[in-house]
Amino acid sequence: MEFAVTVIGHDRVGIVADVAEALARLGANLTDSTMTRLRGHFTMTLICTVDASVGDLEAALRPLTDVTVTVREVGPDEPISDAGEPYVLSVHGADRLGIVAAVTRAVADARGNITDLSTRLTGTLYLLIAEIDLSSGTAQALAQRLADLEKSLGVEISLRQAETDVL
Amino acid sequence: MTVLPVVRAPDPVLSRAGATVDPHDPAVIQLAEDMVSTMRAAPGCVGLAAPQVGVPAQLFVVDVTGHPKASTVHGLLVLANAGIVEASRWKQGREGCLSIPDLTGDVKRAGRIVVVGEIPGGGKITVSTDAFEARALQHEIDHCNGLLFVDRVSGAHAIYQRKVYL
Ligand SMILES: [Zn+2]
Numbered sequence: 001m002e003f004a005v006t007v008i009g010h011d012r013v014g015i016v017a018d019v020a021e022a023l024a025r026l027g028a029n030l031t032d033s034t035m036t037r038l039r040g041h042f043t044m045t046l047i048c049t050v051d052a053s054v055g056d057l058e059a060a061l062r063p064l065t066d067v068t069v070t071v072r073e074v075g076p077d078e079p080i081s082d083a084g085e086p087y088v089l090s091v092h093g094a095d096r097l098g099i100v101a102a103v104t105r106a107v108a109d110a111r112g113n114i115t116d117l118s119t120r121l122t123g124t125l126y127l128l129i130a131e132i133d134l135s136s137g138t139a140q141a142l143a144q145r146l147a148d149l150e151k152s153l154g155v156e157i158s159l160r161q162a163e164t165d166v167l
Numbered sequence: 168m169t170v171l172p173v174v175r176a177p178d179p180v181l182s183r184a185g186a187t188v189d190p191h192d193p194a195v196i197q198l199a200e201d202m203v204s205t206m207r208a209a210p211g212c213v214g215l216a217a218p219q220v221g222v223p224a225q226l227f228v229v230d231v232t233g234h235p236k237a238s239t240v241h242g243l244l245v246l247a248n249a250g251i252v253e254a255s256r257w258k259q260g261r262e263g264c265l266s267i268p269d270l271t272g273d274v275k276r277a278g279r280i281v282v283v284g285e286i287p288g289g290g291k292i293t294v295s296t297d298a299f300e301a302r303a304l305q306h307e308i309d310h311c312n313g314l315l316f317v318d319r320v321s322g323a324h325a326i327y328q329r330k331v332y333l
Contacts, residue, residue: 090318092315093177122269125175129325162321162322
């Protein structure tokens with residue numbers, strides 16, 4: 001069975017090892033995972049496969065009292081077709097409400113699929129970087145929509161083709 | 168010589184294309200001198216462009232002397248109205264910016280470039296360089312055109328929090 005697990009809490013040395021060990025003891029095979037710190041908070045999201053129940057996984061992670069854990073079973077997912085061309089989108093400007101909502105809605109309206117995204121607030125600078133798959137021929141229209149957003153949001157936006165060189 | 172205040176993103180002056188300047192204008196020569204002082208005053212700073220001191224102009228200073236990633240080193244370079252005429256050997260590398268002091272990012276830059284420009288108070292110059300000096304020149308020429316390294320980072324996870332200013 002495949003499970004999605006999230007672990008969020010106070011960052012400390014050894015937290016990843018504690019999570020990984022608890023899962024290993026249960027015989028869970030950790031497949032895709034990502035871990036980062038968001039404004040100092042430890043955040044980890046992972047997919048694991050194991051012959052166990054949601055309750056077994058929750059019990060295995062219960063000794064980790066300084067984090068919040070969620071576990072849910074996920075079915076094998078039909079991946080969205082990767083037929084698009086990869087682009088990178090950068091947005092930066094003064095922090096204000098609704099930048100992410102407005103920009104990602106423009107991407108969605110262009111049928112662009114966001115495959116990765118991160119945002120940072122540093123001082124008064126707000127920065128968003130997104131990786132997007134776009135169907136061929138749609139980049140022009142999206143760039144136009146983003147140019148309008150630059151003015152209305154007072155931010156700088158650049159959309160460029162991602163480097164996909166295989167070295 | 169004056170150390171000028173450095174503006175930080177999101178100041179809009181950093182996103183405006185700089186105007187070309189007259190390299191023989193005494194005000195331009197003075198600004199270039201002050202920019203050198205400002206660069207020297209910032210520890211580890213290897214380059215500074217006019218928009219970073221609030222002036223949207225095609226003028227920058229670079230000095231990568233002693234930098235471990237540098238190969239060809241011209242010492243102090245002060246260039247007005249500079250442009251890249253040749254670029255090759257593209258390579259990913261980490262860079263930061265005095266105007267975005269808390270972040271660094273991975274940016275693909277040419278590892279070998281030829282730049283033409285004008286020396287304030289002097290004539291035209293052609294600079295052929297490589298490695299870190301080439302990266303620094305491209306970063307500063309971008310500034311003169313209203314672009315920051317965050318406009319060129321390679322992906323969503325190519326931005327890093329800087330712990331100490333290098
Ligand atoms: Zn810079």
